Amino acid sequence: MELKKFIKVKEALDKKEGQVSLRGWVYRQRAQKDLVFITIRDESGIVQAVVDSSKVSEKVFEDAKKLTMESSFKLTGKLRKEERSPQGYEVDVVDLEIVQIAENYPISKDFSEEFLLDVRHLWLRSRKMTSILKIRSTVFKAIHDFFRKKDFYEYHSPILQSVQCEGGSSLFKVDYFEKPGVFLAQTWQLYAEPAIFSLGKIYTISPSFRAEKSKTTRHLTEYWHAEMEGAWITFEELQDYGEQLIKSVIKEVLDKNKEDLIILKRDTKILESSLKIPFVRMTYDDALKVLKEKFDFEISWGKDLRTIEEDKLSSLYETFVIVTRYPKVVKAFYMKEDPENKDVVLGFDCIAPEGYGEIIGASQRESDLNKLISKLKEQGEDASQYKFYLDTRRYGSVPHSGFGMGVERLLSFIVGAQTIKDTIPFPRTMVRYKP
Ligand code: 4AD
Numbered sequence: 001m002e003l004k005k006f007i008k009v010k011e012a013l014d015k016k017e018g019q020v021s022l023r024g025w026v027y028r029q030r031a032q033k034d035l036v037f038i039t040i041r042d043e044s045g046i047v048q049a050v051v052d053s054s055k056v057s058e059k060v061f062e063d064a065k066k067l068t069m070e071s072s073f074k075l076t077g078k079l080r081k082e083e084r085s086p087q088g089y090e091v092d093v094v095d096l097e098i099v100q101i102a103e104n105y106p107i108s109k110d111f112s113e114e115f116l117l118d119v120r121h122l123w124l125r126s127r128k129m130t131s132i133l134k135i136r137s138t139v140f141k142a143i144h145d146f147f148r149k150k151d152f153y154e155y156h157s158p159i160l161q162s163v164q165c166e167g168g169s170s171l172f173k174v175d176y177f178e179k180p181g182v183f184l185a186q187t188w189q190l191y192a193e194p195a196i197f198s199l200g201k202i203y204t205i206s207p208s209f210r211a212e213k214s215k216t217t218r219h220l221t222e223y224w225h226a227e228m229e230g231a232w233i234t235f236e237e238l239q240d241y242g243e244q245l246i247k248s249v250i251k252e253v254l255d256k257n258k259e260d261l262i263i264l265k266r267d268t269k270i271l272e273s274s275l276k277i278p279f280v281r282m283t284y285d286d287a288l289k290v291l292k293e294k295f296d297f298e299i300s301w302g303k304d305l306r307t308i309e310e311d312k313l314s315s316l317y318e319t320f321v322i323v324t325r326y327p328k329v330v331k332a333f334y335m336k337e338d339p340e341n342k343d344v345v346l347g348f349d350c351i352a353p354e355g356y357g358e359i360i361g362a363s364q365r366e367s368d369l370n371k372l373i374s375k376l377k378e379q380g381e382d383a384s385q386y387k388f389y390l391d392t393r394r395y396g397s398v399p400h401s402g403f404g405m406g407v408e409r410l411l412s413f414i415v416g417a418q419t420i421k422d423t424i425p426f427p428r429t430m431v432r433y434k435p
C-alpha cells in the first residue's frame with residue numbers, strides 16, 4: 001500500500017462523502033459469497049465497510065474474508081450514504097491491508113461480570129468502556145481546570161505514610177524493609193495541611209487506598225481521590241467549593257461527551273437538574289427529621305447515616321444533598337468541634353442523587369492542639385507519631401478547611417454505572433486484584 005493519510009472514523013463520518021483511509025480493529029465481520037461486511041472500530045467510533053468481490057482484487061477479497069473479530073487492519077474506500085446503517089453511511093472498500101489476524105477473541109455474547117473482569121485488558125476495548133474512559137478523562141481535566149481557575153496550587157503528598165487518618169481498620173500495611181508502621185495513603189490530608197502554610201490553597205488528584213472489607217457497588221480498595229485544602233477557608237465556603245466543583249465537572253461532561261452518554265444510555269435529566277438547582281443543604285438533625293417524617297426511620301441521635309438512609313434521603317431530591325454537622329462521635333479526629341454545639345462537628349458529607357452515595361467528605365479542621373491530642377488518644381493512637389501534624393497547630397495555626405472527593409464515586413453517578421468497578425480501568429476490591 002502506498003502512503004496514505006489516515007483519518008478517524010468520526011472524521012470520516014463528518015466528512016460525509018469521498019475517499020477515506022481508516023485503520024483500526026474488526027468490530028464485526030460477516031462474509032457472504034460475493035460480499036464481506038466489516039465494521040471497523042477505532043477510538044472515535046464504528047462504521048460498516050463493504051467488500052464486493054466484483055470491485056476489488058482477489059487478494060483483497062480473500063484478506064477481507066480472513067479478518068476475525070478484533071483483527072487489526074487498514075482500509076481505503078468511498079464513503080456513501082446508507083440509510084439502513086446506524087451511522088447513516090457505509091464505506092465501499094477499494095483496498096484493504098491486514099495488520100494482524102486476531103486469535104479467537106474470548107469475549108463473545110454471553111459473559112458474566114466476573115469473566116469480563118478476568119479479561120479486563122480486552123474488555124477495555126468495548127464501546128461501553130471506551131465511552132466511560134473518555135468521560136473519565138474529561139472529569140480529570142475538569143477537576144484540574146476548576147482548581148487552577150480558583151488559584152489553587154497542585155501539590156503532592158506521599159503515598160507511603162507513617163500514620164493513619166481515616167481509621168486503622170481500613171489501613172493497608174506495607175512491608176517496608178521490615179519496618180513497622182508504614183501504610184498506603186488513605187488520604188493526603190495530614191501531609192497536605194502542613195503545606196497550606198506555604199501555598200495557601202492546594203489540591204491534588206491522587207490514588208488513595210482503603211482496606212475495605214465491604215463488597216459493595218461503591219467501594220474500591222484503590223481509588224482516585226481529588227482533594228483540596230485551604231488556609232482561611234470557612235465551613236460555608238468549603239460547601240460552596242464542593243458544590244461548584246461537582247457542578248463544573250458535570251457541566252464539562254455534558255458539553256464534551258454527549259455521544260458517550262448516548263452510547264451509555266445515560267438519562268441526562270438528573271445531570272442537568274443537578275446543575276440547575278442549588279444543592280440541598282441540611283444539618284444531620286434535619287436529615288433525621290426528614291427520614292422520620294418521610295420514611296418512618298427511627299435513627300437514634302449519634303448513629304452515622306447508613307447506606308440505606310443516605311439512599312432514601314437522596315431519593316427525595318433532584319440534586320446533591322450536603323449533610324452538615326454530624327455527631328462528633330461518628331466523624332474523624334481532625335474535624336472541628338462546632339463552637340455553638342460541642343457535640344457536633346463542622347464537617348459535611350455530600351450525597352449524590354439516585355443512590356450513588358457519598359461523593360465528598362469534608363470539614364473545617366480542629367485548630368485546638370489539646371483537643372486533637374485527646375481525640376487521638378481516645379482512638380488508641382500514639383500521639384507522638386503525629387508530631388509533624390500537631391506542629392501545624394503550634395506554629396502560626398490558622399482556621400482552615402478541606403475535602404476529599406471520590407472521583408470514581410462521582411463518575412459512577414455521571415455515567416449511571418451499576419457498579420463503581422465500571423469506572424476505573426483495572427478495579428481493585430477485596431476479592432479482585434488481577435490482572
Ligand atoms: O470521607 P473520606 O474518608 O474523607 C477523607 O479521606 C478526608 N481525609 C478527605 C479530606 O478532607 N481531604 O473520603 C473522601 C471520599 C468519600 O466521600 C468517597 O467519595 C471517597 O473518598 N471514598 C471512596 N471511593 C471509593 N472507594 C472507597 N473505598 C472509598 N472510600 C472513600
Ligand code: MG
Nearest residue numbers: 349358360361
Ligand atoms: Mg466519609
